[in-house]
Amino acid sequence: MSLAGKLTQERRARLAAERLLEQKQAELFAANRQLGKHARALSEEIVETRERVRSIEDENARVRGELSTANARIQLVERRLWQSIETIPDGFALFDEDGRLIMANRAYLLPFEGIAAVGPGVSYMEMLQFCTEEGIVDIGDMDPAAWREYMRDRWQSDAPGPRTIRLWNGRAIRLLDQRGPSGDMVSLALDITAEVRSKEVLRRAKHRAEAASRAKSAFLANMSHEIRTPMNGVMGMADLLRETELSEEQALYAGTIRNSAEALLGIINDVLDYSKVEADRLSLQVEGFDLERCLHEVILLMQPKARDQGIDIWLDYDLFLPTRLRGDAGRLRQVLTNLIGNAVKFTLAGHVLIRVVGMADEGRAELHITVEDTGIGIPADKLGHVFGDFNQVEDAQNRRFEGTGLGLAIAQKLIRLMGGDIWVESVPGQGSVFGFTITLETDTLETEEPAPDAPCRLPQDLRRVVVAGRPEGARLILERQLAQLGLQVQSCHGAAALREAVEAGADLVIFLHEGEAWSDQALGSLAPEQPVIVIAAARGAAHPHGGQVLQMPMARDELFAALARLGQQRPMAPEGPVLQAQKKEPVLPEKRKLRVLAAEDNRTNRLVFEKMVKALEIELRFAENGREAVEGFATFAPDIIFMDISMPEMDGKEASREIRRLEAEEGAGRHVPIVAMTAHAMQGDEADIRAAGIDHYLTKPLRKAELIARMVAVEVPDVRPVEAGGLSPDG
DSSP: OOHHHHHHHHHHHHHHHHHHHHHHHHHHHHHHHHHHHHHHHHHHHHHHHHHHHHHHHHHHHHHHHHHHHHHHHHHHHHHHHHHHHHHOSSEEEEEOTTSBEEEEOHHHHGGGTTOTTOSTTOBHHHHHHHHHHTTOEEOTTSOHHHHHHHHHHHHHSSSOOOEEEEETTSOEEEEEEEEOTTSOEEEEEEEOHHHHHHHHHHHHHHHHHHHHHHHHHHHHHHHHHHHHHHHHHHHHHHHHHHTSOOOHHHHHHHHHHHHHHHHHHHHHHHHHHHHHHHTTOOOOOOEEEEHHHHHHHHHHHHHHHHHHHTOEEEEEEOTTSOSEEEEOHHHHHHHHHHHHHHHHHTOSSSEEEEEEEEEEETTEEEEEEEEEEOSSOOOGGGGGGTTSTTOOSSOTTTOOSOOOSOHHHHHHHHHHHTTOEEEEEEETTTEEEEEEEEEEEEOTTOOSOOBTTBSSOOOTTOOEEEEEESOHHHHHHHHHHHHHTTOEEEEEOSHHHHHHHHHTOOSEEEEEEOOOHHHHHHHHTSOTTSOEEEEESSTTOOOTTSOEEEESSOOHHHHHHHHHHTTOSSOOOOOSSOOGGGOOOOOOTTSBOEEEEEEOOOHHHHHHHHHHTTTSSEEEEEESSHHHHHHHHHHHOOSEEEEOSSOSSSOHHHHHHHHHHHHHHHOSOOOOOEEEEESOOSTTHHHHHHTTTOOEEEESSOOHHHHHHHHHTOOOTTBOOTTTTTOOTTO
16 A cells, blocks of 8 residues: 555544544533432432431421320329329229239228228239138128129120129129220219118108008098997988978088088098098099089088078080090099089079089090179189188188188199099189089990980970970070071070060970979969979979879980870880889889888987988898898898998908808899998099909998999899889989
């Protein structure tokens, strides 16, 4: 190769080396730049990391400070909690799941004082062992091992029940233990010594109070019995005396004796009932009864006093209300007797009106019963107190009307017990209205109640009715009731007005006979064919042509029956409480008298009983004790037995049970009615007496009408009527 070529080649190689050097230098520069960037980034990251580390160290320091503060607070709370637990007078302890003591306050460990082994770490079973071995717990006659086993089983149950134990010193401790979710057991030992002692004091006080209450009840029952027995003689003899021929002065004396005895009996009943109210022992005996007849019975009871005062008693019973209801007839009669009796007592002139209205639907009747009078009234400032205990309208210093002041308080209790409400409205000098509302079930045995759309079946030709006579209030009530039946009614008073009304046309005359002088003359002037119904306010009135005579107060079924009989062709015979002169029945000679056995140990009461029934067609035999009554049942074969309860040798209940046993042995289906006639009138006496096999229950003083009613009710085919000779039940 030539020199020039070599030089060219070298030049070219040098240029190539220079270019390569430049390239490597560029790459090195780029690498240095990249390395610088990484160095700067790493430096920044190191700075940031140092900052984060410094921040974390600061946070850790703050957290450590907070943890230290929290620990201090926890320790403070724990210390305070423990101090609080220590100050609690009751015991507190915590056991682990294995039953070992973790902690306990001084009160819990106090019974174990002096036993070094009892402390944290001791087991519950060991503590039970110390309780029996050291005599810490009074286990009575129980075996120590058995007691520990019982306490262990209780402890191991999931939910231990409370347990009361007694310590050796008489302290009573109630153990309450509760197991936690982890198995730990929290145990409380409550000192209930004061509570137990208080309960014991209360128990003894209750025992003394119950003993006093029993003594009081026994005293009241005994006094009631002892008072009613002679009262039977007083009232019975007074009634018998009034039936004899007496001068006006003697009749006044006999009537005063009877009225005073009735007043005393009312006071006795009020005191007995008030004692029941005070002891919260009033109760209701629900049974079927006729409310209208119940009202009539009360009115008949009040009529003698009302007549003496010259006032009328009227009853206005809604024709479309049922009369058969279910409730406590005795208690309701007691309320009505009190309200009507008060109305009569405080009414010096005018009338007393009993009004019964309400609604009946779906087997229930909502009753609104009011007793309105025209009496002295009640001042406005006294209205709020009339239902209080021992309260009366007038002040005790100047009152004119006797009484206990308990009747209205008892009536209010009874009405509230029946779920009702009672109230009073009054205007001084004009009269008062006492009323109450109750809701009672209608009796399912209701058979005589007319349908609302047709209260009774009237003769087809009955259109126009004349109602004549007095009292005016009763006439107006009857007029409205007849109008509700769809009849045309004309009301009048006086002979001339009656004659004019009849001449104008009358299908029926209803004459209210109050014994006025013109009454008999006016009735006699009517044509014999003129239909007439006489409603007598007092016995002794008669129909001029032998027609129907009803007795006032008159029940709706008696009125309906009398109206229905108008269309019959046969002679009309009076039914219900009519004049007994119309009611004579022939006595068949082949029929025997009713045999009556009366067991009574009191001589006076035997005399009263004998005189009360002397005019009856009966054969009477007495027994002086229960043993003689049983013998009389076997030898005399009575149709009815009147049984005193308290008698020597054998009492009435035992005698009745023996008679029922003898009947069962005979096996002939014989059942002689036994009627208790007793001075036992306290609550529960009737149920106890009836349980001995006694059918009926009469309390002393006995009433003639009740005795006769029980005899009349006896159904014996071959016995002549008890009331032959025209005797009426009320004498």
